Amino acid sequence: MVITNRPNKNLKNDIEKLATQSDQIDIATAFFTESDLIKQWSEKNIDINLLVSLRPPTSFYALKKLQSASNVEISFLGDEFHSKFIIFYKGDYIIGAIIGSSNFTSGGLEKNIETNIFTEETKILKGLEKHFDELIENSNLLQPTDLDNYELLYKNWLKRQKKLNAELKKFKTKITENRTKRNKKPRITKIAKQYFVYWRIVDEIRELVKDIAEKEHPNIPSYLILDHFWHYIKVFWHKETDITLTEKNQKKIIPKLFKDYINWHREFEEDNYPNYMSNLSKNVYQVYLSKKNIDKLTESQARQVFKGLHSSNMPIQRFNADDLFIAENGMSRIRKSLKYLIHSNDEMDLKIHNLIKNPEYKLTRLGTSGVQELNGWTKPKKYPIRNDKADDAIRILGYELN
Structure with missing residues (x-):
């Protein structure tokens, strides 16, 4: 099943449904900014293994919110890490997994044009489970001091990002404003x-x-x-x-x-x-x-x-x-x-x-x-x-x- 973000249905909806059937969720995401879902799952005694790339735009504030959350273990890799997949468990049984382009961000879960696949195929699920275990083995456990060191880096990045976002908006407006979309174009001679x-x-x-x-x-x-x-x-x-x-x-x-x-x-x-x-x-x-x-x-x-x-x-x-x-x-x-x-x-x-x-x-x-x-x-x-x-x-x- 292909999962995309549409106005009336998005990846977040599907993740929330799968979470109601799960007691463990393993999340591999290069960029992480949305902690609310994980907070909710933690309060429902769902075990969360979260693996992120500790670099912007991964949010210092989102990680800080989860620092004291029960049932949540946070690990991190460096800038070489770019995976995005989620595995849902019930006991020792894997319910299914979502693999695709979405990071665990508001854009990835709800707003961006994304392409993700939900799979229940046993071979793929076992392969993903093994892959996640290998990633964790090569990762680092996030300590409070790691987060303290990351704070200044992230805040400096946010300052630069404001300027970059303004430039990107100006660029996008310049090249796309009032431009006829392909689906509105006639058959070109x-x-x-x-x-x-x-x-x-x-x-x-x-x-x-x-x-x-x-x-x-x-x-x-x-x-x-x-x-x-x-x-x-x-x-x-x-x-x-x-x-x-x-x-x-x-x-x-x-x-x-x-x-x-x-x-x-x-x-x-x-x-x-x-x-x-x-x-x-x-x-x-x-x-x-x-x-x-x-x-x-x-x-x-x-x-x-x-x-x-x-x-x-x-x-x-x-x-x-x-x-x-x-x-x-x-x-x-x-x-x-x-x-x-x-x-x-x-x-x-x-x-x-x-x-x-x-x-x-x-x-x-x-x-x-x-x-x-x-x-x-x-x-x-x-x-x-x-x-x-x-x-x-x-x-x-x-x-x-x-």
């Missing part, structure tokens, strides 16, 4: 799901060329430099050589190709295109689409944003797509959709999916490449730019976007 695969591949390539890129362009985000590298790979190198790398040789050859790209850029390109991209990112995307400015985005600014995308160049030249982008969507819708794509806390695959497929966010004239470029332009230290050229380049470099 393939192109949107691929962004994570693409991102992983780009990061692998970035690591291979990191030192060269930083030396050549120390002040330009590496994702922007790689976007220009894709141009070299697809339009020049592959066109001349017709070579496609394989998994066997890509890690050796890519750094060499990147050096060739640097030399090509120095020799044949009059303009410093990575520098141009960096300036465009800083002066247009990071300003107009920032959190404080995006709600005030003007038609002129929206045109600049649209024009800057690689994927918009040809449609603008042939069809005046920048004017149509404004006219067919309207500024209110453009602001809402771009704000969602760039600043919402949803996972990237869902954001891309919604801009491509969801009528609430989809923008006319902004295709899949444009959608996947925008975060890279606006936050180039966090996200890589993805478009058809980038996909082709990484395939030439021997990677698969499955």
Whole structure:
């Protein structure tokens, strides 16, 4: 039987039921903070053997409460001890045991997401009994002086923990607040799901060329430099050589190709295109689409944003797509959709999916490449730019976007 902590039923409920049938309970728990149950059992003449790890967050106060309790023997091990199981006895007979992730803490017994198993299988019970005896044999009996020595350590830990808990809360809020849960997400389109695969591949390539890129362009985000590298790979190198790398040789050859790209850029390109991209990112995307400015985005600014995308160049030249982008969507819708794509806390695959497929966010004239470029332009230290050229380049470099 699997025991989890749910609103109407938790591990504590099951332990209390089993305790009513028991006259001895052996508890192995790395962390211990809840003494009330054991106090109650002690008063009902149930023998308790408690084995803990004597380190925070095991509570000094909880152990202190049990120091004078009858029928309770407390032993301890060091920080290597991480077991969690409870064995219930009636006389010499083992009623059953619970093994799992729960420590003997309020979180473990009632609040946390935990996974525990109740077993009555004889072989497992005998094995646990033997294991508990071996742990006790290698443990130390908790003396009052041990607890006195532990008091200062625990109280100092509590002071540090307050600061850590505040930091953890801030961190959790930052990454999960208003984020759509998986069970609420629609079926994500393939192109949107691929962004994570693409991102992983780009990061692998970035690591291979990191030192060269930083030396050549120390002040330009590496994702922007790689976007220009894709141009070299697809339009020049592959066109001349017709070579496609394989998994066997890509890690050796890519750094060499990147050096060739640097030399090509120095020799044949009059303009410093990575520098141009960096300036465009800083002066247009990071300003107009920032959190404080995006709600005030003007038609002129929206045109600049649209024009800057690689994927918009040809449609603008042939069809005046920048004017149509404004006219067919309207500024209110453009602001809402771009704000969602760039600043919402949803996972990237869902954001891309919604801009491509969801009528609430989809923008006319902004295709899949444009959608996947925008975060890279606006936050180039966090996200890589993805478009058809980038996909082709990484395939030439021997990677698969499955």
